[in-house]
Amino acid sequence: MIKSVVARKSKLKSIVGFGSVMLRGILGLVFVVSGVAKMWDVYGFSETVRSYNLLPESLIVFVSALIPLVEFTLGVMLVLNYLPRFTTFALIGMVLVFTFLTYVRYRSGDISDCGCYGKLLQRSIDGMYFIQNGVILLGLLMNSISPQKGGFVQRITTNNKEE
Numbered sequence: 001m002i003k004s005v006v007a008r009k010s011k012l013k014s015i016v017g018f019g020s021v022m023l024r025g026i027l028g029l030v031f032v033v034s035g036v037a038k039m040w041d042v043y044g045f046s047e048t049v050r051s052y053n054l055l056p057e058s059l060i061v062f063v064s065a066l067i068p069l070v071e072f073t074l075g076v077m078l079v080l081n082y083l084p085r086f087t088t089f090a091l092i093g094m095v096l097v098f099t100f101l102t103y104v105r106y107r108s109g110d111i112s113d114c115g116c117y118g119k120l121l122q123r124s125i126d127g128m129y130f131i132q133n134g135v136i137l138l139g140l141l142m143n144s145i146s147p148q149k150g151g152f153v154q155r156i157t158t159n160n161k162e163e
Contacts, residue, residue, distance in 0.1 A: 035072030
């Protein structure tokens with residue numbers, strides 16, 4: 001009986017660990033693809049940055065080159081689980097800032113391309129944009145609870161005495 005419980009708990013930990021790795025991998029891949037797509041067409045992305053009317057003209061090119069590089073780097077770091085807390089919270093911050101800026105733009109009536117994936121995937125700003133960002137934030141929050149130990153699911157299935 002005890003061996004059966006131990007075996008099931010071990011199997012559950014294996015499944016949960018795999019799930020956590022998959023979650024990190026999928027989220028990381030989203031940011032890697034987004035960063036590469038923006039780097040592929042820096043001019044197009046700089047036009048998107050310009051359309052937000054937040055930066056002086058002298059900073060637009062710099063920021064347009066920096067954002068995709070940071071996104072790409074943080075995506076790779078997330079996939080590799082390198083500095084997991086920093087990486088996760090940096091990505092949460094980026095998603096929150098971009099979602100807020102896009103929401104302000106949406107409320108002003110501008111529903112043109114959000115610039116999220118450069119020219120790879122052009123999409124207007126709509127309810128699905130905000131749902132997508134909510135799902136990404138939820139995944140990042142789940143990963144943030146205990147990224148070194150495999151994430152949210154592993155955290156809730158692990159007995160505190162074993163940690």
